[in-house]
Amino acid sequence: MDGETVTGGASRELRRDPVSGRWVLFAAERRRRPHDLGGHGTVPGAAATRCPFCPGHEAETPPEVYADRASPDKADAPGWTTRVVPNKYPAVGGGGAHGPGIEGLQERRDGFGAHEVIIESPEHGAELSELPVEAVERVLRAARARMGELGRDRAMRYVQFFKNHGAAAGASLEHGHAQLIALPLVPAVVEEEMQGAARYAERVGRCVYCDMVAAEGREARRLVYQNDGMTALAPWAPRFPYETWIVPTRHASAFEETDDGSLRALAQALRETLARLRRALDAPHYNFLLHTAPCRSPRLPHYHWHLEIFPRLQPIAGFEWGTGFTINTMPPEEAAADLLQVEI
């Protein structure tokens, strides 16, 4: 992140595997991005004085596209509390040189889209769960605003909001940040989830996530936190130890339509869940990912947005990656009990 503007590059393209149909994004420029976190699981050597996300270094990032600041006239200068900038080493870029093409077994598209970074706070070393709930809410407000904005581009089908915290989770910079990637395709995982939810709704006549929240509330063996609006739970079949989902208690398919009250409830639930994970697991590296309806969807009665949080306690083994099966050593009932028990 040091001041260049973001342009599409011929080296950024999407290729499709001819057998499975899965898409892969190629982004060779990302090899050049700086790392202040090392490889697998190294302890971060914090270099706050040289961090492009710290106040005073605004010129080292592309110009901001969103900021929460007292003086709104002073863009790209200190005084902000949350700031969103294009990623200098984007996985996806602007318009491409050529349209979709297929030649024999080789199918490709330009890897266009947008890749933005939400700088969570001016504090270099603050983890999301240690910020005041208002600060967490500002991050979510930034995500909601940028998802709405990016989703208005009719070339985009999906905006992925996610966070990599720590080197084991794939983060390359230490300063707390989340990310948004706008894509011309709906990710396969979300597509499959929507299909599964649609099949359930067809069979049962209700939203599967609404039924899940109700059942978990009754059974109370996997609940982690609940407030007026949000339910945090260990799902029935988590892929990883301590995987936790935050699901709106009332039906809602698109995150970007969340009202302010629900956004505050989400901020509380997210902060509480992350604080419990932090305490129970000794500040683990983690990812979270939002699953939400594709851009510009009508309200979907069968789909329900939710946030999935995965602590990264072990590397994902080959068996998991290569089969789509995961082996989890921690039943969710035990994980939920552990998370409930810690004092935060």
Added chain:
Amino acid sequence: MDGETVTGGASRELRRDPVSGRWVLFAAERRRRPHDLGGHGTVPGAAATRCPFCPGHEAETPPEVYADRASPDKADAPGWTTRVVPNKYPAVGGGGAHGPGIEGLQERRDGFGAHEVIIESPEHGAELSELPVEAVERVLRAARARMGELGRDRAMRYVQFFKNHGAAAGASLEHGHAQLIALPLVPAVVEEEMQGAARYAERVGRCVYCDMVAAEGREARRLVYQNDGMTALAPWAPRFPYETWIVPTRHASAFEETDDGSLRALAQALRETLARLRRALDAPHYNFLLHTAPCRSPRLPHYHWHLEIFPRLQPIAGFEWGTGFTINTMPPEEAAADLLQVEI
């Protein structure tokens, strides 16, 4: 791995996610397994004197189910070159207490199956690519024999042959070993691949892998190695930098039916590919996984077994895991060129 026999346990069960339909294996006993490799990417503190896979320590593993040894009458004693034993901390176990069941959103099955370890050689620190080709061939012969045997159990649908090398790839012990997991289900990734291959065959009338091998041979931009029988290539849309596949040049759907000549060709191709990866990438941690037809399939004209090799250069980031999309910074044409260029 210390002498206990393998029994099924109630804590080993398969649970199905009610939305996506994906299965997760729960195996709480695996939390107790020993590690001589640390967490993410730590340098192994080799403890060969206490290694349960080293000669002289045969009593520390469950009794062998297969071995290549000069005196076949001396089971579970030194003198072997390759040895297969049940995993002491299996992901799947023997028969379970209860059959498949579904209750509301909660679907489960017993996690029965088998989990075996192929100890590649008596040498504690030898990496597969450093062994003589005959030793690599012995490992593959062991895999073929055990896959055939495990696949005769009609409760099993698939036998997954794979290897985790190094902590970043999910290995917990340093002594070179591969693994076999027999499962009552076909893994989702293989299922999807078979469906994609069937669609292609329906449309085009040929096997997609046969066409791929022919096209890559003509184009020669992604070839890594070829001998009489096997083709090693960087695929068109690899998920990871330096991902390499080894595909039989002639059509074959089931690995366990491989004849001795093709097995030797595979040993050469695997050894050569691993040696090139080792040299080009400074001895990376890696996984390989075999994709093959389900147990007891008839010969399938549309499906083609192959071995997928992934160096683990970076942790899998949240974006990748949560979307099914991967971002790859290395075009396969460059990766193949790098692998061809090193001297081994």
